[in-house]
Amino acid sequence: MVVEDTARVKDYLTKTKLTTLDYVINPYVGCPNKCLYCYAAYMSSFSKHKEEWGEFIDVKHTRKRINTFKIKNKKVMISTVTDPYNPFEEKYRITRMIMEQLVNSEAYISVVTKSKLVLRDIDLFKKMKHIEIVLSISLLDENLKKKLEPNSSSIEDRVETLKILRQNGIKTVVFISPIIPQITDFKRIVEKTKEFTDEYWFDRLNLRSSFKTKMFKFINDEYPIFKSLYNDIYEMKNSQYFDELNDSIEKYCKENQIVYKNFYAGT
Numbered sequence: 208m209v210v211e212d213t214a215r216v217k218d219y220l221t222k223t224k225l226t227t228l229d230y231v232i233n234p235y236v237g238c239p240n241k242c243l244y245c246y247a248a249y250m251s252s253f254s255k256h257k258e259e260w261g262e263f264i265d266v267k268h269t270r271k272r273i274n275t276f277k278i279k280n281k282k283v284m285i286s287t288v289t290d291p292y293n294p295f296e297e298k299y300r301i302t303r304m305i306m307e308q309l310v311n312s313e314a315y316i317s318v319v320t321k322s323k324l325v326l327r328d329i330d331l332f333k334k335m336k337h338i339e340i341v342l343s344i345s346l347l348d349e350n351l352k353k354k355l356e357p358n359s360s361s362i363e364d365r366v367e368t369l370k371i372l373r374q375n376g377i378k379t380v381v382f383i384s385p386i387i388p389q390i391t392d393f394k395r396i397v398e399k400t401k402e403f404t405d406e407y408w409f410d411r412l413n414l415r416s417s418f419k420t421k422m423f424k425f426i427n428d429e430y431p432i433f434k435s436l437y438n439d440i441y442e443m444k445n446s447q448y449f450d451e452l453n454d455s456i457e458k459y460c461k462e463n464q465i466v467y468k469n470f471y472a473g474t
């Protein structure tokens with residue numbers, strides 16, 4: 208793992224074109240969680256690193272304080288192309304320093320992570336006006352998790368994290384993403400987490416470039432029975448599988464009075 212601790216940026220805040228957000232904050236470049244399906248792998252081309260995605264991390268530094276006036280009532284996500292509580296955060300504490308600057312802000316802040324390290328900053332979250340902590344969960348099988356998300360917290364730890372956040376009065380979201388065809392069982396994830404979860408988000412597995420090759424190899428090796436379905440979805444662009452799943456998510460959430468956002472609806 209290559210760690211670069213001298214990366215300089217002008218500002219932690221970045222304006223985003225993502226329609227549901229105003230700003231994003233990515234305290235690191237790179238993500239050691241190394242999820243096989245990681246959509247952020249394209250970020251490698253914006254870095255100087257020759258190492259593969261997941262094998263390097265740049266720790267971002269700036270002297271500029273976050274302009275909290277600029278983000279008043281705006282939606283800010285931390286993070287979109289890294290895990291802000293990845294294992295290196297324990298040492299470098301960049302996310303914590305950013306949270307300290309945001310503590311009195313009136314922005315709507317969503318923190319997205321797969322790590323129980325997020326619990327370290329509960330003291331700050333409790334002081335914040337609009338904060339939600341989003342735990343990503345795609346599957347419940349720990350052995351499969353080790354293959355697909357080798358360096359993130361176990362599923363049990365993530366569920367425990369939700370529970371502790373909830374006990375501390377902090378809004379929790381479970382992001383069922385990516386929904387991996389025939390592997391993600393969204394109903395089982397909801398059943399396991401609903402006691403400690405305020406809201407659910409859903410998004411489908413998108414496959415492009417290098418991670419498409421990796422995921423196809425994974426399916427070939429581990430689930431050859433699904434090969435033709437993956438080919439249908441990702442090569443033939445047949446939307447039937449996700450259209451039907453979309454209907455099933457909407458029906459289930461409505462029937463069970465679950466608050467949710469479906470980010471792939473209509474695609």
Ligand code: SF4
Nearest residue numbers: 238240241242245289
């Ligand atoms: S946690 Fe997110 S950014 Fe990090 S490797 Fe996994 S999918 Fe990519």
